[in-house]
Amino acid sequence: MGKLKLKEHLINRDWCKGCGICVHFCPKQVLELDDKEKVIAVRKEDCIRCKLCELRCPDLAIEIITQKEDEDE
């Protein structure tokens, strides 16, 4: 079993209401709100896949998709 690595931040922009909870609690400041008050992942490379944003999103709008390191994109 390879180590898990980040594939993408799956953000549902229709569901996101821009409350900023994920931005506030991200330990690595990966997320920000854009000019439409929706969340975007601006520093994806810093993400440690802790999923705190996913667990605390009140709109179920963000999902951290991971894959095994040895798998192809």
Add this chain to the structure above:
Amino acid sequence: MANKKYNVKNYLRERFFPHIWCPGCGHGIVLGSLLRAVEELELDPTNTVMTSGIGCSARISGYVNFHSLHTIHGRALAFATGVKLAKPKLNLIVPMGDGDALAIGGNHFIHAARRNIDITAIVMNNKIYGMTGGQFSPLTGYGQKATTAPYSTIDNEFDVVKLSKAAGASFVARSTTFHATESIDFIKRAISHKGFSVVEIFSQCPTHYGRKNKKGDAANMMENYKNSTVPIGSKKLEKDPSLIERGVFVDNDQAPEYCDEYEKIIQVASKGRA
């Protein structure tokens, strides 16, 4: 996660999303925790029933893909009792707001606990009546502000944990929306528990309670949950008794469950019949 039988999204009625809750409302986090708990337990949605009353919290029953009953204010537990007695094999989950559970449905709440019927009650405590415009509830607490208490309330609040414990609930736990993984664990244990289980989850209402009481935005209110609660028996309590305890307060497997007892009565009463 692909190898799992069910997935969080499978339990959702996605056609009703985005949901009606305000930005930052804690109820969405409780919904997420509940779905993850149900997913980890691999509950069959066709064997799971959710009944709810009225209020912001009660809207949750419309968003989950179980059998769901959106019933009258405060009477969710009464309907749940009926469903459970008719079909004891079903899993009953009842999400309630603080007002729905303890003001309008206060009597149903204590009597369901007294009977120890196998229902999981999730009290989403945001300390206010959000849907109707921010009136104070029996959990708002002394000195807090609300639309109907502009100079602060003079009512004392209930302690959900002590109340349910005294009323006879056989599983009682408390957590907050900040502690999402802990909530998932408590909800899982509550659903697996045979008997009446109560999980109180502090849930922020930034629109009414937060604004009236100058608690900041949703994230600040969650930070506040982190700073104002401690695990049961923490040493910090000695220094600051105003901290609120989180954890599992009661977990009693020995208490007789209502449907089991009722089944015994049926057996006794039908003795001698063909």
